[in-house]
Amino acid sequence: MKILGIETSCDDTAAAVVDSNGRVLSNLLSSQEAFHRDFGGIVPEIASRKHAELIGYVILEALTLAHITLQDIDLIAVTNGPGLEGSLLVGVEAGKALSFALERPLIGINHLEGHIYSLFLEGSPLYNAKAYFPLLILIVSGGHTELILMEDHLKYRMIGRTRDDAAGEAIDKFARFLGYGYPGGPVIEKIGQSGNPDFVKFPGLSFKGSPYEFSFSGIKTAGIYYLEGHSDLVSTHLADIAASYEKAIINILIERTLKAASDFNVSGIGVVGGVSANKRLKEMLMAESKIPVYFPQKPYSTDNAAMIALCGSKHYKMGEMDNLLIDVYSRLEIQSAPVKK
Numbered sequence: 001m002k003i004l005g006i007e008t009s010c011d012d013t014a015a016a017v018v019d020s021n022g023r024v025l026s027n028l029l030s031s032q033e034a035f036h037r038d039f040g041g042i043v044p045e046i047a048s049r050k051h052a053e054l055i056g057y058v059i060l061e062a063l064t065l066a067h068i069t070l071q072d073i074d075l076i077a078v079t080n081g082p083g084l085e086g087s088l089l090v091g092v093e094a095g096k097a098l099s100f101a102l103e104r105p106l107i108g109i110n111h112l113e114g115h116i117y118s119l120f121l122e123g124s125p126l127y128n129a130k131a132y133f134p135l136l137i138l139i140v141s142g143g144h145t146e147l148i149l150m151e152d153h154l155k156y157r158m159i160g161r162t163r164d165d166a167a168g169e170a171i172d173k174f175a176r177f178l179g180y181g182y183p184g185g186p187v188i189e190k191i192g193q194s195g196n197p198d199f200v201k202f203p204g205l206s207f208k209g210s211p212y213e214f215s216f217s218g219i220k221t222a223g224i225y226y227l228e229g230h231s232d233l234v235s236t237h238l239a240d241i242a243a244s245y246e247k248a249i250i251n252i253l254i255e256r257t258l259k260a261a262s263d264f265n266v267s268g269i270g271v272v273g274g275v276s277a278n279k280r281l282k283e284m285l286m287a288e289s290k291i292p293v294y295f296p297q298k299p300y301s302t303d304n305a306a307m308i309a310l311c312g313s314k315h316y317k318m319g320e321m322d323n324l325l326i327d328v329y330s331r332l333e334i335q336s337a338p339v340k341k
């Protein structure tokens with residue numbers, strides 16, 4: 001089976017062709033970063049207009065790179081939430097039009113669940129693997145920080161999430177305060193590379209309650225107060241401050257993830273979403289974990305359509321399908337697939 005994946009939940013226009021095993025025939029992404037950078041965040045109106053402009057070309061190019069034509073497509077999988085509604089609509093309408101014209105099945109995919117499937121694409125140790133469950137999944141992105149127990153393909157249990165800001169958002173705000181545009185993560189990582197991560201002691205988590213929940217608003221405020229109150233050090237020790245802030249956020253992620261991994265006795269940990277590209281997070285988690293830790297291959301850590309296509313094929317195999325009434329949702333929970341009768 002050849003699955004066309006379409007992903008337009010945020011600021012990247014993406015299309016990919018993947019087979020039902022997770023072999024990637026093409027994976028194309030047109031980044032809108034340059035159009036949003038000056039605004040310090042994503043402007044929804046600009047994002048949806050750019051998607052509308054680019055989506056047709058991106059899909060055609062993905063087919064060309066895969067050396068196939070529209071007629072060769074067996075299934076269309078499109079992200080329909082969570083994300084910016086105006087952005088999601090462009091991808092979903094493109095998917096509907098193709099489904100209608102080609103008479104091929106259409107399936108709507110949860111963007112976050114799609115990220116989980118970035119771990120099962122070609123090039124990953126989990127590609128086509130069978131015996132890796134249960135896995136603990138840390139979704140860590142610009143808008144989400146969640147721990148999910150993946151008991152099998154398409155079978156999930158939410159364990160904990162952030163009470164306030166996402167980890168990526170805390171890094172983005174810090175970068176923005178320093179005058180850098182969106183996304184802040186790669187900039188802070190680069191600046192902090194040569195820095196001493198123990199230069200500033202930022203606070204960890206202190207709230208009572210679930211040991212699997214996160215909170216990043218405290219550290220975000222502490223980071224910004226620190227920058228405001230130490231303008232002298234910001235000019236002389238920026239690398240040390242950036243490294244310390246990044247490490248403090250990573251410490252929170254690692255502490256909660258390892259606790260959940262141990263309590264739920266999982267056989268491995270998967271880390272997905274934009275922040276999974278962070279080198280310090282990868283190195284520290286791999287060093288501290290006693291069980292295998294999996295990260296997506298670099299092209300699949302950021303938003304992409306290959307993960308959406310593979311996730312779509314898994315759902316389709318379970319007999320799920322959508323129709324032309326499919327809608328978009330700014331908020332959407334990851335749900336386990338219904339048990340096949």
Ligand code: AMP
Binds near residue numbers: 140171278301
């Ligand atoms: P996503 O929400 O999955 O599209 O990912 C975007 C988020 O990932 C933003 O908050 C980025 O700042 C963050 N991000 C991307 N690359 C890195 C990195 N190398 N280190 C830390 N955060 C990153």
Ligand code: MG
Binds near residue numbers: 115273274302
């Ligand atoms: Mg994403």
